[in-house]
Structure formats: C-alpha cells, structure tokens
Amino acid sequence: MNPSIEEKATATLEQLNLTSIPIDPASVAARLGLSVRFESFSDDLSGVLMRKPEGSIVAVNSRHGVARQRFTIAHEIGHHVLQHKGDLFIDQTVLNRRDGRSSYAIDSQEIEANAFAAALLMPRQQVTNELIALMNSSMIEQKNLARELANRFQVSEQAMSFRLVNLGLITSLE
Template identity: 35%
Template sequence: MSKQNTEELAEQSLRNSGMYRVPVAIEVLANKLNLTTQAAELGDNVSGVLVVENGRGAIAYNSDHAVVRQRFTIAHEIAHYLLHVEKNREPQLFIDKYVAFRSDTDSSSGSEQDEVDANKLGAALLIPGTLVLEQIKKHQLDLDDDEDVTLLAKQFQVSVIAMTHRLTNLRLLR
C-alpha cells in the first residue's frame, strides 16, 4: 500500500467518524466502525486479537500493557479490519503476538507485509500527519528539542518512540 493511500485512508476514516482531533479517541473510532473493544488477559506474548464474524468485529487488547501500547494495538487491529478482512470470507481471526512501530524502510515479505501495512495505517490513525503539523505550529514546537517531542507524544497519547518513528516517516525528523 502506498504511503499516500495510507495517509488518505487514515484521514478519511477519522473524518467520517468525527474522530479527527487530538488525541484520537481510538476506542470510539473502533466502535464507530462496528468493532467492540475489550481489555483481556492475553498472556505475555499476545498484544491484541481481532475476530470478525457476521459483519461484526471484536478487538481484545492486553490488559497488562501500558495505555499508550494498548492504543497502538487497537489502532493496529482497526487497520487489519480496514485492510485485510475479506468481506465474503468469515469468520476471520487475527492474532498479534507483538505489535510495535516499525519504520517504512524495514524489509518484509509475504504476510509480513500485512503486518507492516497494519503498523503504518495504525500509526497514521493515531498520529494523523496533518494534525501533527497543526500541533507543531500551534504550540511552536522545536522537534530538535527532546522535551518538545515528548510533549507532542503526550498530546497524542502515544509513546515517545512511536512519535519519533512517525515524525521520521513523515520526514519531519532526520
């Protein structure tokens, strides 16, 4: 999926749901897309699960994880729902052992590509490019200043590492 398409799909999904604001209410977005969300005991090795059946979906996210990580997991599962659920083949199950932000340049093949695409769209849903630019301008943030990047991460309720990767992919950070 091209970079431009990913950004457009994220922005369109957020705007259509009335969720195009900071911080993105990612659980509400899921609900508006007909997906339920629930914290669950998924053990040490699973971040999130998406189950789709009869046109409805359910996301479970690891109850032991930090909120910023849970938000990223939910965004990732929403991305699978938007990108990879085949409407005529049900039920479908996605199990994500480890969801983490990866940069656009990471190599991948086969179903790994689905994970890369889900991570990219997930990041674009949580940290929409246009809203990042708006926040930087509004608060006159200096991205060379670690404190300002941390502040930006707080505003979007994401981890500093996720924000740093996203800023890099948006070519706002070197």
C-alpha cells in the same frame, strides 16, 4: 508509507468527524462496528482481531500500558479498514509480530496495519500543527519535542519519533 494507507486513515477520521486529539481508538472501533474487549493475555500477546458473522471483535491485552493498548486497537482497526484477508489476526509481542517474518518487515499486512495505526492516532495535519506550535512557543528544547507530542497524542515516544521521521518532519530518531 503507502499514500493510500495514509489516505484511508484520514478518510476514516473524516467519515467519523474526528478532528481533535487525542484520537480515541476504542470509540473509532465502536463507530466502525467493532467490539473492543480487554483481556488478560500473556505479555507477548498485544491483541487479536476476530471476524465473526455476528460482529468483529478486537481483544486487547489489559496488562499492557495505555499507549500500547491504544496503538493495538488502532492496529486492529487497520486490519479491518484495509480489508486484510483472514478471519483471525493474532498480534504478538510489543512489536506486533505474528511470527518471526514480520520482525524482518516481510509481513506486509502487519506493516500496513502499523502504518494505518500511526496515521489514525497521529494524523499528519494535527502532528504538523502541534509541532509548529511547540517550536514557536520556544518553551521546549528540540530533544524533547517527540516526548511532548507523544503526551499530547497519548502514544509512546518511540511511536511519535517514528511518525515524525516518516512524515519528514525530523531527519533522525536522535
């Protein structure tokens, strides 16, 4: 992951004095001046960021699960904080694809927004601390670590697994 994206997510949390998990992305958005709305979109549309002179709006698919909605809000915050160029970001499918290019890791803005969302919702230090606490408790099998951490951070197990690998805390997704 681009260190500056990780740093920007950390700086955003520090600026807003958010240190406890789970991070509430809707609260982060509101404190950054973004209005969050829940809309009944088709299943393939995760969310939208609309920049307007009177204020930016994050629209989230109300039909998606809570973990998906939380990641979508954080993803749209990423477009905002990273100052991606454009006034309209339409993020389609559960993979946050705007078009076929991003599924091949070509759309750098989408990749960056996903990395920002992961760092915002699953801050490096808190993930490390929670992982150590779980491992020290020896009340959980290693294969269940990602699931338990996902529950604590209110993200999907897949998102947590990727985050653990990207942070170098585990070596594979198995």
